[in-house]
Amino acid sequence: MSAEEWNRAEARRAANRLGDQWKKNPWLRGSTIDLGKHECAFRDALGGLDVDTLPTAVLDWLRWRHRRTQIDRQDGAAWQRAVAQDLPRRVADAGPRPADAGGRETRPCAQPRTWRVDASERRGASKRTLPDKPKAARVQRGKGYGRRGRPRTQPAGENEQAELSRVYRENAAVLEPIMAVVPDEANQLAVLRTLRDYLAQPADSEACKRWLAVVAAARA
Secondary structure, eight states: OOHHHHHHHHHHHHHHHHHHHHHHOTTOSOOSEEOGGGHHHHHHTTTTOOGGGSOHHHHHHHHHHHIIIIISSOOHHHHHHIIIIIHHHHHHHHOSOOTTTTOSOOOGGGOOOOEEOOTTSGGGOOGGGSOOOOOOOOOOOSSSSSOSSOGGGSOOOHHHHHHHHHHHHHTHHHHHHHHTTOOSHHHHHHHHHHHHHHHHOTTOHHHHHHHHHHHHHHHO
16 A cells, blocks of 8 residues: 555544544534535525534534535535524534533644545545436346246246146156155246246256256155
């Protein structure tokens, strides 16, 4: 690890430590974000609220909310919700400013990393400024039988029942000794479905493996 990488990692750890300290003392001095040229717009968006009266942890959180809802993306509803609902609650939870609000000074060699928002700084660029990636299609559980859960032993519909009956007729010589040791109808359906899948895709290693397991279990 290079010296630069170590310093970045240590700055992140310092930011995490500051976050933990804020849980105990929200008024402790420090910050993890610098809005840079957006600071004036941030203060204007608060409608005259004196940010210097806010608990330090709350102010840091509010700057991050401004970045995410007004700079990286334009989400006016989320910003208004943060100011009107979340901010008063966080200020109340922080309690009054303690006499020793400053706390101990952080050592210069362990200053928390400050994320800058200026677009000119490469590290300050946020992934939120990029277009949303298309969502992947929702995964449906099951093995293609149109049902959720464990489809191999679920009752067959009318069309599937006809298909499985055909599979049985065409492969009766193979299936009869297997069906003789299968205890119930649900597991017999599983056997038929397994053979159907194997016959439909004989080159599919998984389908072949499942069918060989059925045969091995019947001979055991």
